Amino acid sequence: MLKIRWIIIFLTISISSIGQDTIYIGVINDRMIEESVLGSELQSQIEIEVEQLLQHRFNIAFNYYSLVQDGAIRPEQFDLAYANNDIVISNGTVSSDLASKRDSYPKPTIAGFILDAELQGLTKTNNGTSGVSNFAYLESPYDLKRDIDLLYxxxxxxxxxxxxxxxxxxxxxxxxxxxxxxxxxxxxxxxNVRYGSDITSWVAGHDNEQHAVYVLPYLGNDPNYIKSLFDLLNNTYKIPTVALLGEEYLQAGALAGYEIDKNFRKIPRRLAISILKILEGTNPSELSVEMETFGETLLINMATARSIGIYPDFDLMGDAKLLNLVKEDGVGTISIQQVIAEALNNNLELKIEKTDIDISDTEINIAKSDLWPQLDVTSSLSQVDETTALTYQGAQGRTNWFVTGGLSQVIFSEPALANITIQKLLKESEEQDLMQVQMDIIVDVANAYMNILLAKNNLDIQSQNVDRNKENYDIAKAKEAIGYTGASDINRWTAELANANIELNNAYANLRQAKFLLNQLLNRPVDQPFDTEDITLEQSMLLIADRRSQFIDNYGELEKFADFLVDFSKTRLPSLEKIDLGLRVEERLQKSRKRALYLPSVGMQGNANRLLGKYYLPSGIPSIETGTTWNLSVAASIPIFQGNRRTNLIQQSKLSILQLQDTRKNVENQLELRIRSNMEVVGASFSRMELSNTAAEASRKNYEIVRDAYSSGQANITTLIDAQNNALATQLAANNAVYNFVLDFLILERSIGFFNFLATPEQRDDFFIQVRDYITNN
Known part of the structure; x- marks a missing residue:
């Protein structure tokens, strides 16, 4: 310890003797600065921060060194830096790594880029410093493990x-x-694959099966290199990527990353502050190595997700800022997963619910403020009559200026502590409300998307019906031309064609209305153009129902599946969790009310008064100076009798708890009723879908037979119109049956709190295994 003190004194004397002489700072970069865009930016930021912080106290000059030259690492650059500078900092991972491995440090040294202190052999004292004389380092502000977990x-x-x-x-x-x-x-x-020819050759020699790439910063000076690399990974090989540098690399094509600008910009500032402390006499061994980091927003590039066919799950979408949801030309195609992701990001109702959570945070802070000191100051100017002024004997005049200060501090207050806990529980309750709204939005948005698919299919069916009427009108015209039929058939087909066009126009209007509704749910301009993914209703049914449709194809399986879903839902539904949180609130309130019977509230209070000015003293009365008067007290209070109010409050809490317990049971019963009812509806929809498809196919074949018969004169127009209308009705019914099944299944999923098509493959497999095990064992 004595040795360190002498070193500090020596540094202080040395630096003091410099006065206004120039301070030389050696910056060791990993490579030639003209070869690295990122290194150049960092170097410029370091210069700016140091000069802004020190320019009025010191003359600063920078010397720069390149550790990597001609493809080789040159450790002797450190010796050059120490020989010609007062302070040496490393601006890169290579230089920082070498700096951390030195045996001694002739000059104050800061390693600015330590990726993993433990692996690089560095230790940290209990005070968060290096403990090595003349050496300090900065812990990485980047969370590489988080990035890798995200990629996985x-x-x-x-x-x-x-x-x-x-x-x-x-x-x-x-x-x-x-x-x-x-x-x-x-x-x-x-x-580990290097940029340049190495990574290009690696990509060319590997397929994309279960590969992933984590992208560290590119230090070269080719501005188009990273974009071309992502184009290759995304468009040719469909390989998922996560980038350390967040938004900059996502705009170039990375799949995901975190916004790191705030933390990235902290490094030059932190280096400048460390240099200032060294110049003021602090040994680098006493500088903190810890970097306080800001919260970083998850970014997901939906354009890349579309390109490689890998989408984030529901939880990630709810937490992330989603980039490139819609193509720039405004008429891109969007899938149901993208629609839900956009809704979770933009829907106004969700934003309102999220604001409620932010409000709950302020309520917590307000509750905590009751435990902080309360300080107030009052300034007053008073006027008294001369007789009253005489009684003060010169201590006050007829006009007096007073300042009074009051300070109070809660030492112990059970109600205040209980309020903080309760406000935190209420915030959790708001979060459960948010989850419920999210689930409702998913159903609403998925329903709106499916409604667009339904409207598109209906439009196609109505278009086919118009074509049929045109074809039959032409047949009637041909028959009329040879005298086989009269004008009545022509007129009838003219009417049928007009009616078919009316229905076609209605179908088109329905499609536009469906798109308007979806835009409204997504908080877009209502008339913004877009198109849905090229997917049929049947394909969407397979996407949403997945393998679970095998559990609803007979009543025996259906009943067992319903039993499983009832148990499964009880651990997932926000409505039940919200009641449980309400119970915890009431239990904490009851505990607080019971404690009020024997725990006092303890507080401290003090006041100070001072006369700042007195004016117009009565004549003949000498002025008497008075000092500041003050008082300080500690008090404990406990109610003794409040008309049985406390006892009644405790009884009220007990009744509220019993009421919530009954409410929970009632909600569980209602949920079970809803799940079982929804399951019956899904089962009926499933069978209706198959039967409707059978009816549509039979009606189509019948229409073709009757049309051929009409064409050959073996069937009249009434029979053909009846067959055509039947074919149209059954085709629309089959289309609606698929839509209704999908919607019924979504409502069922909402009732259990689990959306299969938004789950990860692991979650879907786990759910399927649980169902299969339950049905097998019951």
Missing amino acids: RLSPFKHLVIASPPNALTDDIFIDALFSKFLSDKDVEIE
Whole structure:
């Protein structure tokens, strides 16, 4: 400890002796600055921050060194830096890694880019410092493990490629150790591939099965390189990517990442502050190595998701900022998953609910404020008559200026503590409300999307019906031309064609209205053009119902499936969780009311008064100066008798708890009724869908037979129109049957709190296994 003090004194004397002489700061970059766009930006930011912070106290000059030259690492650059500078900082992963491995530090040294202190052999004292004389480092503000976990969640991979610049670290062993540490619980191969020819050749030689790429910063000076790399990964090989540099790389084509600008910009500022403290006499060994980071927003590039066919799950979409949801030309196609993602991001009702949560946060802070000191100051100017002024004997005049200050502090207050806990529980309750609204929005948006598919199919059917009427009108005209039929058939087909066109126009209007509704739910301009994904109602049915349709094809399976869903829903539904939170609120309130019978409220209060000015003293009375008067007290209070109010409050809480318990049972019963009723509806819809398809196919064949008969004169117009109308009606009914089945299934999923088509593959497999095990064992 004595040695450190002498070092500090020596540094202080040395720096003081410099006075206004120039302070030389050596910046060791990983490579030539003209070869690195990112390095150049960081270097400029370091210069700006240091000069802004120190320019009025010190003359600052920078010297720059490149650790990597001609493809080789040159450690002697540190010796040059120490020989010609007062302070040395490393501006890169290579230089920071080498700096951390030195045996001694002749000059104050800061390693600015330490990716993993533990793996790089660095320790941290209990005070959060390096403990090494003349050496400080900055812990990484980036959460690489979080990025890797995100990438694995988006697409579970077996082979992870780390895309990194040449000589990004001292060797590949470090990268392998670093990312192996993050993936220690998974069976994953890790390969470090350098930018340039290495990564291009690697991509060309591998297929995309269960591969993923984590993209570290590109340090080269080709502005188009990263975009071309993502174009290759996305469009040709369909490989998912997560980028360390967040939005910049997402705009170039990465699938996901986090906004890191705030934390990235903290590094130059932190280096500047550390340099200032060193110049003021602080040994670098006493500088904190910890970096406070801001919360970072998850970003997901939906354009890339569409391109590679990998979409985030429901939870990720709810938490993320979604980029490129709609193509720039405004007429792109969108899938049902994209629609739901956009709704979760933009829907006004959801934004209102999220604001309620923010309001709950303020309620918590307001509750906490009761435990903080309360300070108030009052200034007053008073006027008294001369007789009263005489009684003050010179201590006050006829006009007096007073200042009074009051301070109070709660030492212990059970109601205040209970209020904080209750407000936190109420916030959780608001979060459950948000989940309910999210589920409702999913059903509404999915219903609106399916309604567009239904309207498109209906439009196609009505268009086919117009074509049929035109065809039959032509047949009637041909028959009239040879005298086989009269004008009555022509007139009838003219009327039928007009009616068919009316229905076609109505179908088109219905489609536009359906799109308007979806735009409204997505908080878009109502008339914004778009198109749905090229998917049929039948394909959407398979997407939503998935393998579970096998559990509803007979009443025996249907009943067992309903039993499983009743049990499954009880652990997932926000409505039940909200009641449970209400119970916890009442239980905490009851506990507080019971404690009020024997726990006092303890507080401290103080006041100070001072006469700042007295004017117009009575004549002949000498002025007497008075000082500040003050008082300080600590008080404890406990109600003794309040007309049985406290006892009644406790009884009220007990009744409220019993009421909530009964409410929970009632809600459980209602939920079971809803699930079982919805299951019956789904079962009926499923059978109706198959029967409707059978009827539509039979009616189509019948129409074709009758039409041929009419054409050959073996059937009259009434029979053909009846067959045609029947074919139209059954085709529309089959179309509606699929739509109703999908909607019924969505409502069923809402009633159990689980949307299969938004779940991850692992969640879907787990659900299917649970169902199969339940049905097998019951």
